[in-house]
C-alpha cells in the first residue's frame with residue numbers, strides 16, 4: 001500500500017498531521033475549539049481548561065467582559081496556564097446546519113484568524129484540533145479540506161514567520177480524513193509548482 005504523506009512544506013513552514021491529545025503539545029500556541037461564551041465546555045475545550053487551570057478561564061472572563069461573546073469565525077489569545085504551550089488561541093467554529101449557512105466560510109475564518117493572531121505575536125509554531133467536527137457536527141472530510149486549504153492559502157500569502165503547523169487529531173477516523181486531505185494538498189501544490197516552472 002502507498003504510504004500517504006503526513007506532512008508537506010509551504011513557503012518554508014512545515015505542515016503536518018498527528019494522532020494525539022492537543023493538551024500535550026509543546027508548540028508556542030495551541031488552538032481551542034471554543035464556544036462564544038469562552039467559559040469552557042466539553043470536547044477539546046474541556047480538556048484544555050482542565051489541563052491548563054484557572055488562569056486561562058480568568059483571561060477568558062476578562063475578554064468577554066471587555067468585548068462580549070466571541071463571534072463565530074473570530075479568535076482571541078490567552079496564556080497557556082499550566083500547559084506546556086505558552087498560549088491558547090480560542091476560536092469558534094460554525095455549527096453544521098447542512099452546509100448552506102456559510103459554514104465553510106466561517107470554518108475557514110476560524111483557521112485564518114487563529115493563524116493571523118499567531119503571526120501577529122511572532123509565534124513560531126501552532127497546533128490545531130479539528131475545529132467543529134465534534135459537538136458542532138461538521139462532517140470531517142469537508143472540514144479537513146477547508147482546514148488544510150485555508151492553512152495553505154494563508155502560508156502562500158503571509159511572510160514565512162511560522163516554522164511549524166501541526167494538526168493534532170484525536171481519533172483514527174479524523175486522522176484518516178486529514179491524511180487524505182493532506183495528500184490531495186501535497187499533489188495540488190506539486191502540480192502548481194510544476195505548472196509555474198513549465199511556463
Ligand code: AR6
Nearest residue numbers: 021022033035041042043044045047132133134135136170
Ligand atoms: N486533543 C485533540 N483533539 C481533541 C481532544 C484533545 N484533547 N478532545 C477532543 N478532540 P469538539 P467542536 C477532538 O467537540 O465540534 C465544546 O463543548 C474531537 O474528537 O471539541 O468545535 C465547546 O465548548 C473532535 O475531533 O469541538 C463548544 O461548545 C474535535 O476535537 C463545542 O464543543 C472537535 O470536537 C465546539 O464543538
